[in-house]
């Protein structure tokens with residue numbers, strides 16, 4: 001590898017390469033860095049990296065980080081500051097009047113996110129609402145849709161569920177007077193395998209579905225990056241008589257979704273990972289049309305869940321609309337919604353299909369560079385259709401490796417102790433050159 005003469009801007013092809021003589025062209029072997037730069041220059045979806053604030057590299061030879069932690073916290077779109085400033089400005093100029101007189105009146109600010117969010121997850125507009133945070137939404141949705149009765153009481157999650165989901169379902173069981181150790185079923189991969197097989201999930205639902213009240217899996221697993229077969233599992237769960245909800249924390253903004261067509265009962269997602277909505281940003285939730293039309297579905301209610309046309313009559317009795325808005329409790333945090341709005345504008349412009357196509361190209365490129373290396377094992381499924389924008393690597397001492405990736409090479413990844421490193425080649429702002437930097441860093445660190 002040629003040592004770079006000076007620090008250069010990471011990722012984007014900035015300098016025009018000098019044309020070599022024709023005799024040279026195509027003969028000199030192309031090194032991996034050059035190949036990555038060529039892939040960036042020729043990709044059908046040019047990088048949108050310039051629309052994001054990429055942090056400086058903590059170490060190494062490039063100014064900017066190669067940022068692979070967008071599955072933990074996405075980067076800040078440059079438009080966020082402007083969107084936020086507009087709301088701060090309206091607050092300063094108009095104060096309470098901004099609820100109705102602001103440039104985006106706050107009383108129905110959440111309406112601005114409805115259509116972009118619906119497009120993002122494949123929903124009808126009245127099936128989605130932006131509110132609260134992810135775990136809160138899971139609880140609110142379980143309050144409506146986890147209705148254990150008779151022998152149908154069990155909740156099915158995956159053994160590698162994110163801890164918050166494990167805690168949430170266990171506490172729901174307790175809330176209903178049930179024993180979580182027998183109520184919560186944790187589906188495990190086969191021995192010596194890393195990922196759940198769809199056929200095993202379907203087989204379980206066929207065999208034991210009559211005891212299952214709720215199936216609540218991650219659409220994309222946070223640890224392994226496995227993309228579940230959401231349509232098949234939803235169909236099987238519902239055929240078994242269970243309610244099927246999805247945690248889309250790692251799926252929203254990562255893979256195309258068709259929640260309405262798949263007949264999903266409910267779903268929730270956070271917006272600070274692939275959706276770049278900022279730390280702790282307002283989450284999303286989906287309730288299928290057949291439930292929003294059904295007034296008998298029990299809900300935990302608050303004043304933002306009543307019909308907006310009568311909200312300010314301050315009646316003691318709620319009049320919920322036939323939409324996911326009926327699950328809202330409080331007036332929403334405008335300053336936390338503004339960044340989400342800015343971010344959704346980007347997704348709307350690019351479209352999930354184009355993003356997913358690029359995501360598959362980037363992840364495949366990174367996989368092709370990492371797979372031959374000794375000292376790591378890729379535990380993410382090799383089939384591009386069964387994974388999102390993530391590769392999870394089993395390594396020795398993940399924490400130390402991740403620190404050296406950052407300090408010596410400016411490559412930001414994350415460690416799930418003790419032995420998993422996660423890399424998310426996010427197609428909006430990660431480049432083939434970033435993938436090269438990551439692979440090159442692994443070569444050096446594993447030697």
Ligand SMILES: *Cc1c(COP(=O)(O)O)cnc(C)c1O
Pocket residue numbers: 133134135136161162164165218222247249250270
């Ligand atoms: C990130 C993540 C969470 C985080 O929950 P918050 O309520 O947003 O803090 C929960 N579940 C899954 C699967 C996640 O990936």
